[in-house]
Amino acid sequence: MDGVEILKETALQESRIFKRVLGESARRTKAGKAFGKGVKEEAFAEDPTKTCVFCQRPGTGSQVDHAYPKSLGGDAEIGNAQLACRHCNPSKGNGIVPKSPPPGYKGQWPTPRLKAFEKLVKKSRGWK
Ligand SMILES: [Zn+2]
Structure with missing residues (x-):
């Protein structure tokens, strides 16, 4: 050559x-983008009870949250969208589950369900 x-x-x-x-x-x-209007509408349509995925209180899921955090490159797609309340979404920050329970919540936090969920997400993303 x-x-x-x-x-x-x-x-x-x-x-x-x-x-x-x-x-x-x-x-x-x-990846890492905010949800579009269509995805938000789809997320609300998926759960008419508007139950927060974290604290499970019906009617409080007023925010569309990135299951895998936006700041870490979580997709702005329906597959990564979930409804969260005004407490749990900001409390979650860059994590997978909220750091603190909503005011007035009684019981173990994070719940066993949330601990298992966090473990599963981290494992699926190769996140230690
Ligand atoms: Zn909540």
């Missing part, structure tokens, strides 16, 4: 890599 051929081959390989990276980013454009 002479110099020109090597340059051609390198350019071809680079363009393949570039296209692959572009393809990746095209598929991931909704």
